[in-house]
Amino acid sequence: xxxxxxxxxxxxxxxxxxxxxxxxxxxxxxxxxxxxxxxxxxxxxxxxxxxxxxxxxxxxxxxxxxxxxxxxxxxxxxxxxxxxxxxxxxxxxxxxxxxxxxxxxxxxxxxxxxxxxxxxxxxxxxxxxxxxxxxxxxxxxxxxxxxxxxxxxxxxxxxxxxxxxxxxxxxxxxxxxxxxxxxxxxxxxxxxxxxxxxxxxxxxxxxxxxxxxxxxxxxxxxxxxxxxxxxxxxxxxxxxxxxxxxxxx
Numbered sequence: 001x002x003x004x005x006x007x008x009x010x011x012x013x014x015x016x017x018x019x020x021x022x023x024x025x026x027x028x029x030x031x032x033x034x035x036x037x038x039x040x041x042x043x044x045x046x047x048x049x050x051x052x053x054x055x056x057x058x059x060x061x062x063x064x065x066x067x068x069x070x071x072x073x074x075x076x077x078x079x080x081x082x083x084x085x086x087x088x089x090x091x092x093x094x095x096x097x098x099x100x101x102x103x104x105x106x107x108x109x110x111x112x113x114x115x116x117x118x119x120x121x122x123x124x125x126x127x128x129x130x131x132x133x134x135x136x137x138x139x140x141x142x143x144x145x146x147x148x149x150x151x152x153x154x155x156x157x158x159x160x161x162x163x164x165x166x167x168x169x170x171x172x173x174x175x176x177x178x179x180x181x182x183x184x185x186x187x188x189x190x191x192x193x194x195x196x197x198x199x200x201x202x203x204x205x206x207x208x209x210x211x212x213x214x215x216x217x218x219x220x221x222x223x224x225x226x227x228x229x230x231x232x233x234x235x236x237x238x239x240x241x242x243x244x245x246x247x248x249x
Contacts, residue, residue: 047080049117053109064109069135073151076119077131081155084121085169093157093167101152101190109137109148123183124169129155130186
């Protein structure tokens with residue numbers, strides 16, 4: 001003789017099974033969201049630019065102008081900083097280069113090599129960001145790579161609605177308390193150095209129209225450049241790297 005469970009009990013069992021499936025799906029979605037957030041945070045903390053070096057990037061002996069490398073460094077820093085500052089609600093902002101802490105040219109980059117520029121935000125204060133940049137030069141024919149440049153830059157976010165308004169920088173997550181402390185020391189050090197430099201600045205004297213030979217004035221040179229659209233960002237500001245092209249190139 002066959003026995004059948006009451007209809008109400010069968011419904012109850014089905015409801016319980018459905019609840020278990022829904023809860024499992026909810027937990028999976030929650031895990032996926034956390035993974036996406038972690039991936040976005042990791043992606044947002046780094047930026048990679050790659051470009052093959054062409055003849056018009058180099059001098060007559062085939063070495064890429066340092067100014068072109070510096071321009072790529074500035075662009076990578078601007079991308080990562082602007083992206084990071086716009087992850088929070090509020091005014092949309094554009095990160096502007098305010099200080100080149102250091103830049104080291106370690107190896108020359110040649111025509112035909114690919115320059116890989118990696119920028120990473122390593123410290124944030126309330127209104128500024130430190131960006132560390134490395135440039136690797138790759139010979140795509142042999143696969144060899146070399147470290148070509150290292151740089152440290154500082155960016156400040158300015159509101160697109162009011163360029164005189166400096167917006168707040170969202171904090172980053174540090175791997176350890178020691179890493180955050182090291183970043184804070186670098187921040188305080190560059191701030192003091194900037195103040196000392198400001199005190200040492202003197203009025204720039206206009207060069208003499210007919211300087212004597214073998215003098216500082218005789219060795220000075222001037223470069224006049226009409227700023228064009230290709231020199232600017234999409235928000236009509238001249239790239240900081242353009243100034244470096246003039247001084248290094």
